[in-house]
Amino acid sequence: MQSGFPLFPESASTMAGQVDALYVFLVAMSAFFSLLIAASVVYCAIRYRRRSPDEVGGSFHASMLLEVTWTIIPLGIVLFLFFWGARVFFLQVQPPPDALELTATGKQWMWRFQHPDGQREINTLHVPTGQPIRIEMISEDVLHSLYVPVFRTKMDVVPGRYTTLWFEATKPGTYHLFCAEYCGTEHSGMVGWVEVMTPEDYQHWLAGGAAADKPPAEAGADLFASIGCNTCHVDAGGGRAPSLRGVFGRQVQLANGQTVVADASYLRRSILEPPAQLVAGYQPIMPTYKGQISEENLFKLIAYIKSLSDGGAATPAPAADPAAAAGADAPAATTGAAAPAAGTQGGAG
Amino acid sequence: MPRLHLDKPGDYPLAHHVIPVRTYLAVFTALIVLTGLTVFVAFHHLGDPWNDVVAITIALTKATLVVLFFMHVKYSTAMVRLCVISAIFFLLMLFGITWSDYWARKVPAIRVQQTTYDVR
Amino acid sequence: MSAVAARTLRPNYLNAAYGVKSWLLTKDHKRIALLYLASVTLFFVVGGVFAGLIRLELLTPEGDLVSSDTYNRLFTMHGVVMIFFFLIPAIPAVLGNFLLPLMLGAKDLAFPKINLLSWYVYMVAGTLGTLALVQGGADTGWTFYPPFSTRFSNSPVTLVALAGFVAGFSSILTALNFIVTVHRMRAPGLSWFRLPLFVWSLYATSVIIMLATPILAITLVMLMLERSLHLGIFDPTLGGDPVLFQHLFWFYSHPAVYIMILPSMGIISELIAAFSRKRVFGYSFVAFSSMAIAVLGFLVWGHHLFVSSQTAFTGTVFSVITMLVAVPSAIKVFNWTATLYRGSVSWQTPMLYVMGFLGLFTIGGLTGVFLATMGFDIHVHDTYFVVAHFHYIMVGGTLMGYLGGLHYWWPKITGRMYPEFWGKISALLVFVGFNLTFFPQFILGYLGMPRRYHAYTPEFQVLNVLSTAGATVLGVGYLLPMVYLVWSMRYGKKAGANPFGAVGLEWETSSPPPTFNFDHPPVVDHEAYDYRRGEDKKVAA
């Protein structure tokens, strides 16, 4: 945290250097043109100042050459800036594949973060250096925007849709974290800290007393069972709904003929509005869970489904006691009669 | 004010271009027929995009008929035509670019692009 | 009494009739312009007071002058009052109304009754706005983003939205009047390329107003429907999309910033020609730049949404078009500077405002290119960098142009000269105060200080103190003209028909002009700003 009277922000992420390079070029270009205009205005105003009350100006008022030059040169500069800016933008908005997956929920005037190993934090975020971090964010009420100046990164947090933000910290330290989209009375209070630590300190912190509950994947598995998802989504397949093993990240054939990538947004929407993107070959019998599962639990369920596609252990189908499948009014049909009317092959098979 | 029974266009120097009644009736019948057609087509399945395409084309033809004949744009000054065209142009720009945002959300290729990371 | 008697009481639009009815029911475009001048200045003072309170609050990092809720209402109403009730109507409704018929050689605008209706609709909007102010004002920011504005804010948002809706129709009516007047009521011989550049910019502005303001109107209607009747169009719980509101809102609001700057550019073209006594360099390029800005200005709204979950594809489209729209502005600035070359440049007050405009608008325009660069915008979106950028354009550009124009045409409006000494003092104060207020905000922006923050982190305090100091100087700079211009109405030096020796139809009639503008309708036989016609003039070396 800088004290005193800073004029230039610290840079603590890999992307910060690129944005600063853009900033320096832009400032230099602007300084050049501003001085050019100011100097020529002052020079002309002094050199050609009016010497007698009824004096009139000369007749130099057109030159196609000049007009073309000061159209082409600015055009060239701005297009160059466009390409450079677009390149940096694409790097900023596409997380690398091997990033550490964190989740964040913005709520009126506080931030809640969750690490893949289960640690939950409010208004603070502990991250290791040298490792790309990808944060999947959603808001529970109004628009917010997660903004960390030293990482030069910012992304709005929209209710109803996942948005992602990524960075790779380089310099350990404690830095500011702001909400940048106006969100109401305490908008200026919705701030926090980012603790950037060396990987060893980060592991120590993870093992330490941080308020950890089960890793989201495991917590998701418990939810998956307690809500009774596994009564239909039988892991080995053959249930009334597609098995979810290995479904995350793959193309899914929908009933209306489209194919969609089964990413977090698709899964979230299918939990809240099941018939909206129904998988081909299955009946729309799944009840909606809108309003029954909180955003955090949705993150956990999706983390569990993600873990299924990279070899995680599936929760045993409750073949033993269908009564255990409490929670939502799961259809009374026992799981024994595994062959529903619809074909079992399903997209996910 | 004597009632003038003259019907030739030239007889009303100060009146705007007078369109004969039979043109109005012809346009009217065309509009009614097109309305019937669009309702008829709506009840028959023509494959996913085609129903919408036909409905929009019919609506556009009806609108063009009304603009050209009922609103006299066919006989109006160039400036009036410019008003019509500029409104249409900026509407299409609004629809098009806004729609491109929602279209690009669904196109996975653009959204999740795996580019190499020489950044690290 | 003798002074009055001595002055031959020439009939003009001011002494043509007296009494309240002659003002409130007037159909004379010049009197309507003065009605607008009074109401626009009133709202400027109200908005300025809010600005002062905001700057005072930001003296200290902790929010200790006003509560955060009051602060939110302060910056919202500062935005709403300044944009909808000052910046958009000011130049077109005051200087445009007064000068357009004069510059075209017409007796009045095409539809005088609609012109008066426009003022009454503006005053209805003003009353609604004041009513909302009395109830505490909205706390949503002038952008009214849902879902906060529709489902979470419990301030009079519907009333403020209604005020914005009605104010929109006032500017539509004025724009309609201007378009028809420019097309159908030019004096004989006044072809399009002999028109003053102020008329060109008013025409471009009117085209933008006609085509963009209705989108704001329908967006505010949808906002009001959703807020009062729970008709959830942008409601995320029903599947609605808050980003759709942002698309519709900015489809109006970016062209709106060109509505604010284009008339000021027109004034600068007039003043530079008049005070260099020379034809504007590249007249047709400057004229076509106004039209190019008007058209391209419609296609760039998405640069406000780069980090609002707009897809990268659409963001790229908006970024490249935003880069293109920067070029016409650059062309204008270069042409203005070239006009000074080999001119006969006078240093009177309006010219000081022009020089200030050239400096500040260049910085404002270039920082616009900063924000159009997508990679850079991620870091500075919704920070004080953006606040500094749009204040450089609106206060540095539009307000400097407006003050310059007001001083330049003051003798024509009132028949009296403004005091030259005090005019120069106020121009200097405004320039110095402005830079001291807003340049530190560029640095704050890049440091990462977010917008609309009631309390900020301590390391930003020094720059904020500088900014508040600048604000006080700026405040004094704005109060001065209000004092000496009113003073000049009574005690100012008598001004002849053409005190600055300028070329233009408005200078060929008396000041103040008669009710029907010209004793005998003028015929134009020369190019715009042709200072060298007629007998041989002493030409600047």
Added chain:
Amino acid sequence: MSAEMHAHGAALAADSHGHHASGVLQHQFDSLEQQRDASTLGMWAFVAQEAMFFGGLFTAYIVYRFLYPDAYHIGSHQLNVVLGGINTAVLISSSLTMALAVWSAQTGRRRQLTAWLTTTLLLGFAFLVIKYFEYREKFAHHLVPGLHFSLPAAGAEEGHVQLFFSLYFAMTGMHAIHMIIGAGILMVYIPMAARGKFTPEYSHPVELFGLYWHFVDIVWIFLFPLLYLLGRY
């Protein structure tokens, strides 16, 4: 352009401040032709602005139809195609009668002008009455967003169908308001027409109102297929 200058010169010769023979020419214009062209251009600028006004609603329609096509099909099925179709026919006929009214005004047929204007007004009322029945039906079936909207048949898509109906009420409601404004103006015009105020020289007020009425008809020409005729197969 040159015709205008010629007219300008001629009017000058008459008297610069005196009024044209029929007392219709306003002082700021130089000729009746210039006055007519100016008012026509002004009306067209207003119609272009109205087109943008409805454009905002159509943008929302396009976006949500792209996001939730199924909800639009379900919502469209709740609408009564027969009433919609009749309304379209009523509105197209009122466009015809309006056009004939303009023709009568231009050719100086006072009685026919009054008759056609009255027919247009009656057709306008017919449209609004049919609209009233449609809305009453929606209120009965709890299909009005905000007033505990419920459509169990839509199941999980209920939220999106409520979006469709929000847009349905916003678009058709705004259209109906414009019809009511039009009817109000007609009620002012009919007595004027009856008194013979609109002569071939002074017929452009009727023409300008015609532009407005035909524009409102065009909006409905787009609304009908986009709202009522979705997925009827």
